[in-house]
Amino acid sequence: MEIRLRYFGQLQEATGKSEEVLKEAFDTIGSLRNFLIQRYPQLKNRNFKIAQDNKIDMDSSPLNGSLIDLLPPFSGG
């Protein structure tokens, strides 16, 4: 199954893209996170949440969604 990833905020700069499609399979949200940190070392030690199918989920949750959003906290006011 393909998953579509959308990067928000400064994660776009860290990964160099706003979106991508992955064909790899992941058991959990956390395993996707680890995969992305391997692929984009700049994501290491970054604070970001992962949502699947429009719901922010825990790293321990099974990954079964097809739309994945990666969200850092924003600062500026």
Add this chain to the structure above:
Amino acid sequence: MIMESRYQRHIQLNEVGSLGQEKINQAKVLVIGVGGLGCPALQYLAAAGVGTLGMMDPDLVSLSNLQRQMLFNENDLGKNKALSAEKHLQKLNSEIQIQAFPFALTHENAEEFISEFDIVIDGTDNFYTRYLISDQCILQDKVMVYGALYKFEGQVSVFNYQDGPSYRCLFPTPPTNGEIPNCSDIGVLGMAPGIVGVYQASEAIKVILDLGDLLSGKLLCINLLSHQNTVLDFEKNQNEIDQITKSGKPIPVGNNDCFIDFEVSLEQLSAKEKIKWIDVREQDELPRLNYLNPLGSNVSQDVLMESKQKIIAFCQTGTRSKVFVEKMKRKGIKNCFSLKEGAKQLQEWAKKR
């Protein structure tokens, strides 16, 4: 005969009516941070007739603020933001009670000031204050309307609404220092805070009126470049909330990125501003800038406390002046900044002036 009222266009809405308008007139909203988000939120809330409208900000209006902070104009440069906002909003609506607080929200004063209001709008630009607002709102059971920005993007949410999730449920771990750049470091499209700030005002009015779907347990992500606006659900994390209620007071976070943005660059200074300089260097360090009549680092606190002019400390490189200003800030001196550049650049700048 039709009575024309200031709030006619709201009262005409079935969803608002006279009763709803009365609720707005009774509401008490505090806007913390009178910047890109706070300005538009305040304008709309004042216009809507929010009965008691508070605004808190220790900072001064600078030239680079005018690109997006529509409440201010060139006459406000160098003046405190909360006090300037108060002046303009009074002209917009003299029927409401406006309270300006020209200082920062701190762990010492948060309880006192937040207790006076029903809803707090987060217009801050730093995580230290944002977590403080969030924790205090949990403790005092106040609704927090959150907004934040990154370049062309915005986030909006409503926290602590009817036992709903809080900011810590969304982001339990504060970012480390320097991890998340803010507007002054990276820039922001001027319209982005306008849209997010007005959205925050709209959510606040909906809370007051108990109207429609609120962004409680939902994070709205706005992207002005792609128009990809997304609403993401998130859950309450009871452990995060319990740790605050058990502690009985807000838990300070380590992140102090621009807690108070007290560094100022020469290019941010307008020619109109009157400045009181403080030279924190030793007597033998060159160049001397005696024609600026700088005070020394031994200047009395009372002099600084009473100064109506902007106070800017400088040294050779901007390092020692920063330490000096940090110390002054801790002593409660507000109107005090550290020059990012050194004495040499200041000399050149002053020559051109």
